[in-house]
Amino acid sequence: MRGGFRVQHQEEEEESAFVSMTDMTVSFLFIVMLLLAFFASQYSESDTVSRTMYESVVSERNRALEEVENLRALLAEKETIIEKKSAEIVELKKANDELRNEITEREKRIAELEEIIAKSKKPDPLEAYLTRSAAERRRILETLRDQLKIDFPDLQVVISEESDALRFQGEGLFDRGVSTLKADRKAVVEKIAARLQQILPCYTLGPMSAWNEECNPGSSIIEALQIEGHTDSDGNPDSNLNLSTARANSTFTTMTISEPRLVDFHNFRNQPVLSVAGYGQMRPIRKNDTAEAKATNRRVDLRIIMYSPSRSVEIERIRASLEKGDGVPNGAP
Template identity: 60%
Template sequence: MRGGQRTRHGEEEEESAFMSMTDMTVSFLFVVILLLAYFASKYNDQSMVPRADYDLVVQQRDDARHEVMRLRMLVAQLEVTIKELSGAIDAKQKQVDELQLEVAQLKQELEKLRRVDPLETYLALSAVERRRILETLQGQLKIDFPDLQVVISEEIDALRFQGDGLFASGSPLLRSERRTIVETLATRLAEILPCYTLGARSNWKTDCNPTHAVIEALQIEGHTDSTGDFTPNLTLSTERANNTFSTMLGKAPELVKFLNFRGQPVLSVAGYGQMRPVRDNATKEGRDTNRRVDLRIIMYAPSKSEEIRRIREALSAGLSR
């Protein structure tokens, strides 16, 4: 009896425990249902992203990442280029600095040129005027004697007659057919000298002699070929110069009245014999040319800048000092 009661009592306890577990499970499920109901009430299907939009955003994100990588590479390349350009700029700046230094040096040189000594300028311009006088004489003689070979010396200080000589071999006298050349030369000189000399015949004008150049000497130089002895040739050349001088004065006697800055006649003579040949004496043509007379122009060269003012005043006044 007691054993049956115990068994019954045990079964009741087991049944009671089972009911408790069931109640708890039901309660838990109820709570879960309540939570699901809560979350379900909070659900809003409008906050959900469509799959297509999601895929598009993902693609744009990936594209953006690729673009960032590309831009980073581009930035790296640009940094290298900038570095190279910076080096080139530095090199160019160095060149600019060197050029600026050179320009500064040139400016200094130019400034020196602007401060050229008036004396040097005057001497240079006088040389230019001498050449102009010779070229004028040469051009006029070419007009008067188209077949005449007359040149300006290499030193650009003398008028030289080429071709058949003015004198026969061994003779101090001008050939009759060449005399007209010397007379014409005298006439042309009488027209030119007034603007470059002082004295009563002086007639200086700005348009004919703007630099105020003055002729110191107009030298008639006699020359011979190498035929004969040295000393007789020296005498012969002097006689030729004197005869040329006399012929010129016979045509234009006023030539002796043209004075230099020292108050001396500019016209003078000199004989050099065979010492200054211009052609080879081994040929007849050379000997004919060496028997000649050169007309050499020597310009006055002041020793001090102060003289230039006095020269200008003398030319303007038409008188020697």
């Protein structure tokens, strides 16, 4: 009996455990159902996308990310280039500044050189005066020569190579070894004197002075009108010196007898411009090795020496003296 009771009691316990597990299972399922119901209530089709769209979006995102990375790499590369270019720009600006400075210095030097050139182009007053005086002397000599050629076609008269003297060569005025003018050449000297009487007033000072702009625009003034005698090398040097001096004196005398007032023409120092000199054989213009050369050396030169001021300020003083007709008192410079 007791054994049967224990079996019954065990069976009752097993049945009770089964019932309990069943209840638990049911309760769990109920809870699961409640959760499913909750999640089902929260579900919305608007919060979901199709698989195709999802994959497309992911693919596009990945491409965008890749492009961003590429752009960042490109940006870094460009920034590196910009840094290099910035350094180059700094160097270029520095080089440009140096070039500008160099240009400025060169322009200053060019301006200095142009100023020098302008000054060099501007004629020096003293040099210009001397040039005009030389031209006037040449013109006076040409006038005398041309007139003598008209009046005495066979006369041997030339202008010196230096354009400072009228040259009578050979036996043009004197016979060989004689200091007296040829009879038919006295008229030549007198003609020269008459022409000088007309020319000298415009280039000299003193009582006979008659300067004006038309005859002497450069204000040139004659320092000396020198009658020079020359011989060849034949004979004794002392005799030749005396002969050349005598010929110069003879020419001077003939001229002043014909035109007595020639001695009244003065230079800037108030000295008579007309003078004489004898050089004998000391100043040949050719070697005395042929008859022709000796004939050339036997000559009388009518040399015109123009006054050469040493300073530009003298030019105005010369002009003022020509206007007044008198020179520097007491021969002062």
